[in-house]
Amino acid sequence: MINQPKALKLVKIYSIICDRFEKDLKYTCERFSNNDKQDLTDQEIMTIYLFAVQEEQRFSVKQIHKYACDYLRGWFPKLGSYTGFSNRLNQLSEAFRVFITSLLEDFLPSDCFTNQSLLDSMPIITCSGKRLGKVAKDLTDKGYCSTKSLYYYGVKLHALAFRRLNRIPFPEEIQITPASVNDLTVFIEAWSEKTNRNFFGDKSYIKQDFFSELEQEKNSIMMTPIKGIKGQCQEIKNRDKAANDLFSTAVSRVRQPIESLFNWLIQKTDIQRASKVRSSKGLLIHIFGKIASAFINLIF
Secondary structure, eight states, rough: OOHHHHHHHHHHHHHOOOOOHHHHHHHHHOOOOOTTTOSSOOHHHHHHHHHHHHHHOOSSHHHHHHHHHSTTTTTEEEEEOOHHHHHHHHHEEEEEHHHHHHHHTTTOOTEEEEEEEEEEEEEEEEEEEESSOOOEEEEEEEEEEETEEEEEEEEEEEEEEEEOOSOOOEEEEEEETTTOOHHHHHIHHHHHHHHSSSSEOGGGGGGHHHHHHHHHHOEEEEEEOOOOOOOOOOHHHHHHHHHHHHHHHHHHHHHHHHHHHHHHHHHHHOBBOTOOOOOOHHIIIIIIIIHHHHGGGGOO
């Protein structure tokens, strides 16, 4: 059994999930078969997962199922076997994704600067680059993380987040791509249509011609640290060094909190380590389920 504060939190999560199912989540996992009525409902499975990750720091599906067997059996008497629970959970990745979208839209903090966005990405690693990645090949490939100086197999989580003063930025949109996809490519394909926006990114977002056109057509500006020009004479470098360093430091200070957002996600959910994932559906659950469990606190 669990204590009363945790029990109240469990009931609250279940209530919110049920409300969301009636609104839109039911359409993401609808079954058209004679087996469409299950003893353990999809709402209960999502509740168990979110509660165990967020409240109890149980990160693997096996740990979550064992915790539910040991402490939540009175709440979910039809829990069933680990295999059945895992198979049912893997069918709910789209439900978790839609749930995240609704959370981010409904609980947008009032202190967000909606005209200022921070950009960055982080690796989600299925195995090291020294090995041959064999899991979720339709979603993953080999990439390089410059921050960690690491080659790896997996995916990238790209975040576009609203700036907040002295607080962790709040995600506006999240994209998942194979590890080899460049951050700039994701921006051009997913976020370059946003108007009247100041973007703050790292040096991977430098593309002068593209962002000059973006400023003229969309009134949106990309600010990045200054990157040295290859072949530039030393006299010009020395003349501009002080101004370039000041500008680069200012941009880096503005965008640094998005790294804190990723660190917070890792601390809360261990999302970066996906080495125990064994399928594409399992990887999607690992990503969307962990993000949903981190932001479920917005409800409270």
